[in-house]
Amino acid sequence: MDTNICIAAGWPFKQVITYSDWNPVASPYPVPEQVITNYLESKDFYFTPTAGHFSLLINFADFDDKGTIGSIASSGPVTSCTYAGQITNTMVPPGDITVTNNRLQVRVTATDDTNCHVYIGWRTITLTWQAWPAP
Secondary structure (H helix, E strand, O other): OHHHHHHHHOOOOOEEEEEEEEEEOOOOOOOOOOEEEEEEOOOOOOOOOOOOOOEEEEEEEEEEEEEEOOOOOEOOOOOOOOEEEEEEEEEEEEEEEEOOEEEEEEEEEEEEEOOOOOOOEEEEEEEEEEEOOOO
């Protein structure tokens, strides 16, 4: 691949994606501290990302009531029935990211506050996915 083409195309290739309003479980829950798990995924890159040639930045994440993206846990004062668990400006360890075809994905969990049992999920998660071709 011609290095000049990569530079002109904006290497590394970035995708800023916002995932919003995902509250799939409504009350009442039959089990205390309900946990849901899913995967957040990038869009297709024109190449297959390889180890050492991608990164993921959590710009902002707002959970109901707490959650994780990869191994990064939300923090902040979690009080019953509020969107309080947040993650800001944090890099996800590369080992937490999976390559699937030409996309990257990361596991996300949301955990309910045991005192609330109203909703579980997140309001907004904004991620910056980056990848660049291996030399």
